[in-house]
Amino acid sequence: MEQQQPKVYDIPDDYKQNALITENRYHDMYREATEQNDVFWAKQAEIIHWFKKWDKVSEVDYHKANIKWYIGGKTNVAYNCLDRHVMSSKKNQAALIWEGDDPHDSKTYTYLQLHREVSRFANVLKKFGVKKGDRVIIYLPMIPELAISCLAIARIGAVHSVVFGGFSAEALKSRILDCDPKVVITSDGGFRGGKVVPLKKNCDAALEGTNVKTCIVVKRTHDTVPLTTPRDHWWHTETNSADIRNECPAEQVDAEDPLFILYTSGSTGKPKGVLHTTGGYLVYASMTHRYVFDYKDGDTYWCTADIGWITGHSYILYGPLANGATTVMFEGVPNYPDYGRFWDVIDKHQVNIFYTAPTAIRAIAKEGDEHVNKRSLTSLRLLGSVGEPINPEAWEWYHKTVGKGKCPIVDTFWQTETGGILITPLPGATPLKPGSATRPFFGIQPAVLDPTTGKELEGEAKGVLCMKASWPGQMRTVFGDHDRFFQTYFSQYKGYYFTGDGCIRDKDGYYWITGRVDDVINVSGHRIGTAEVESAIVLHKNVAEAAVIGINHKIKGQAIYAFVTLNTGITPSEDLKKEIVQCIRTEIGPIASPDAIQWAPALPKTRSGKIMRRILRKIADFQENEIGDTSTLADPSVVDDLIKNRIKDA
Ligand code: WTA
Numbered sequence: 175m176e177q178q179q180p181k182v183y184d185i186p187d188d189y190k191q192n193a194l195i196t197e198n199r200y201h202d203m204y205r206e207a208t209e210q211n212d213v214f215w216a217k218q219a220e221i222i223h224w225f226k227k228w229d230k231v232s233e234v235d236y237h238k239a240n241i242k243w244y245i246g247g248k249t250n251v252a253y254n255c256l257d258r259h260v261m262s263s264k265k266n267q268a269a270l271i272w273e274g275d276d277p278h279d280s281k282t283y284t285y286l287q288l289h290r291e292v293s294r295f296a297n298v299l300k301k302f303g304v305k306k307g308d309r310v311i312i313y314l315p316m317i318p319e320l321a322i323s324c325l326a327i328a329r330i331g332a333v334h335s336v337v338f339g340g341f342s343a344e345a346l347k348s349r350i351l352d353c354d355p356k357v358v359i360t361s362d363g364g365f366r367g368g369k370v371v372p373l374k375k376n377c378d379a380a381l382e383g384t385n386v387k388t389c390i391v392v393k394r395t396h397d398t399v400p401l402t403t404p405r406d407h408w409w410h411t412e413t414n415s416a417d418i419r420n421e422c423p424a425e426q427v428d429a430e431d432p433l434f435i436l437y438t439s440g441s442t443g444k445p446k447g448v449l450h451t452t453g454g455y456l457v458y459a460s461m462t463h464r465y466v467f468d469y470k471d472g473d474t475y476w477c478t479a480d481i482g483w484i485t486g487h488s489y490i491l492y493g494p495l496a497n498g499a500t501t502v503m504f505e506g507v508p509n510y511p512d513y514g515r516f517w518d519v520i521d522k523h524q525v526n527i528f529y530t531a532p533t534a535i536r537a538i539a540k541e542g543d544e545h546v547n548k549r550s551l552t553s554l555r556l557l558g559s560v561g562e563p564i565n566p567e568a569w570e571w572y573h574k575t576v577g578k579g580k581c582p583i584v585d586t587f588w589q590t591e592t593g594g595i596l597i598t599p600l601p602g603a604t605p606l607k608p609g610s611a612t613r614p615f616f617g618i619q620p621a622v623l624d625p626t627t628g629k630e631l632e633g634e635a636k637g638v639l640c641m642k643a644s645w646p647g648q649m650r651t652v653f654g655d656h657d658r659f660f661q662t663y664f665s666q667y668k669g670y671y672f673t674g675d676g677c678i679r680d681k682d683g684y685y686w687i688t689g690r691v692d693d694v695i696n697v698s699g700h701r702i703g704t705a706e707v708e709s710a711i712v713l714h715k716n717v718a719e720a721a722v723i724g725i726n727h728k729i730k731g732q733a734i735y736a737f738v739t740l741n742t743g744i745t746p747s748e749d750l751k752k753e754i755v756q757c758i759r760t761e762i763g764p765i766a767s768p769d770a771i772q773w774a775p776a777l778p779k780t781r782s783g784k785i786m787r788r789i790l791r792k793i794a795d796f797q798e799n800e801i802g803d804t805s806t807l808a809d810p811s812v813v814d815d816l817i818k819n820r821i822k823d824a
Pocket of ligand 1: 438483484485559560561562563564585586587588589590591611673674675687689690696699700701
């Protein structure tokens with residue numbers, strides 16, 4: 175198709191011999207998973223401990239958006255991630271290596287130590303009345319208490335919802351109002367790149383006027399923060415209290431009991447609460463972690479994501495810990511104290527497997543190779559990429575400069591909704607093509623559909639990416655709104671799960687993800703809905719209307735570009751732009767700040783009043799030759815003005 179002949183990297187010999195999944199095994203297992211789906215997934219489920227076996231492997235109906243796995247089975251995620259290993263020879267192995275924002279700050283928890291901390295905090299939660307099924311919101315920086323909280327909540331059968339520390343008070347509040355948590359966990363503040371983030375202050379603002387009766391506060395920055403009585407309690411006082419025991423039996427929960435809710439942006443409305451359940455999610459997270467990263471006992475594994483996103487849930491916490499791995503958790507940023515920080519951490523902890531995002535790779539690569547070359551990096555044997563398509567130039571740099579040409583790169587395509595990786599190379603089984611996520615994981619049946627006819631295309635094809643069959647890690651519903659779940663993912667193409675991404679399948683059956691086909695912008699791997707940003711902009715009293723689109727950006731992948739129409743009589747100014755940016759930061763958070771705001775006397779609309787974003791995208795990306803026919807617009811002349819005044823250095 176449109177792809178030129180890309181370079182192919184063969185599987186390195188040592189992987190051919192020693193990888194968990196070799197080429198033949200991949201094909202055999204893939205075939206088995208497709209032909210005998212339930213038999214395959216029953217076998218794979220043995221990877222975790224069940225208090226009681228399931229009665230039925232799966233029940234899936236995409237026409238009604240009903241998805242269940244391991245029905246009747248009983249298990250517990252924290253038991254699988256901790257107790258199992260404490261009872262084995264891994265008891266004193268490092269479970270979690272925490273690396274602070276400050277390079278001199280790090281701390282290791284063995285499985286035994288982590289088990290103890292989790293049990294103690296689980297007892298604290300119980301003391302505050304948290305029971306099975308209750309929601310608990312976590313608004314913490316990347317500190318060990320974040321991991322401990324998640325596991326403690328899972329241990330007692332409650333449901334966590336982690337809100338990324340970069341979200342604003344308003345964003346936190348809307349999530350609190352949506353899922354009605356019994357307890358909120360936060361900290362006095364957090365450190366990122368040497369700066370303090372005022373989490374408690376945001377949390378106080380978010381909690382105002384809500385039903386939350388208990389807030390537990392971790393001391394991190396030691397800044398003075400006010401505690402509101404009787405609502406707020408210090409983490410350290412509670413966990414160190416003499417009546418808190420070290421034991422807390424793990425609740426035996428149903429395979430389909432909820433494990434967590436994670437809010438994510440879509441093309442319309444407010445972020446939705448993606449709900450994942452227990453058994454299927456854990457089987458899928460641990461199995462993908464083991465095979466995609468070829469994880470073997472003794473490896474040190476580091477995923478640089480934040481636990482506020484799905485990548486952190488599945489591939490810092492649950493997948494690695496279920497596999498008894500040593501997982502690194504990093505509080506800081508790639509450029510503090512300098513652009514070599516990632517490589518320092520790899521050398522310091524002798525990391526073998528490293529998983530990061532293309533945006534980080536590009537940001538570091540642009541600073542030159544010397545930051546990398548000053549470090550050794552000999553411990554590395556496998557690299558990973560996630561969050562957005564990786565451009566071949568960044569891939570090649572990552573492979574050559576970081577991986578010294580000997581580490582395969584697993585470019586993993588997946589989503590918050592999918593719980594785990596769907597399309598990816600396996601390092602011992604897949605020759606690599608830079609820029610392609612390559613082939614489906616076991617049990618994953620991708621389909622490329624023609625976006626207009628909805629017909630499934632065969633062979634080499636370009637279209638929208640859907641999934642034909644379910645897999646255990648798939649989300650089960652949108653919290654509190656099952657109809658939205660159906661409408662968002664199953665209504666466009668009947669009988670398929672629609673990812674929202676476009677893709678190309680090449681002659682070798684390799685998949686090339688081309689990016690979102692809906693109104694979702696992927697800024698540095700963070701999903702941002704255009705509708706959310708527009709709603710924030712129009713909150714400004716002088717704004718009449720706004721349209722937001724994503725433009726290509728060298729480092730971030732995409733950046734936000736906003737067209738804003740002011741109320742009649744209002745004079746545009748730089749101050750007004752600043753106020754609009756502030757509206758966005760207040761409503762969503764700094765990650766949604768636009769790179770450019772262009773004043774638009776009017777927006778291109780159809781006669782029925784629909785904003786033509788396609789045209790706006792072409793204007794902002796300097797592709798006005800491709801705008802095409804504008805005669806259907808209510809007023810075609812607005813396009814000329816927008817072209818004339820577009821922002822050049824966005
Ligand atoms: C994009 C992150 C290309 C895609 C795990 C998807 C990717 C969205 C890749 C999900 C990849 C993620 N190649 N695109 N390897 N990984 N994406 O929910 O557009 O934060 O739909 O999950 O990121 O983002 P989310």
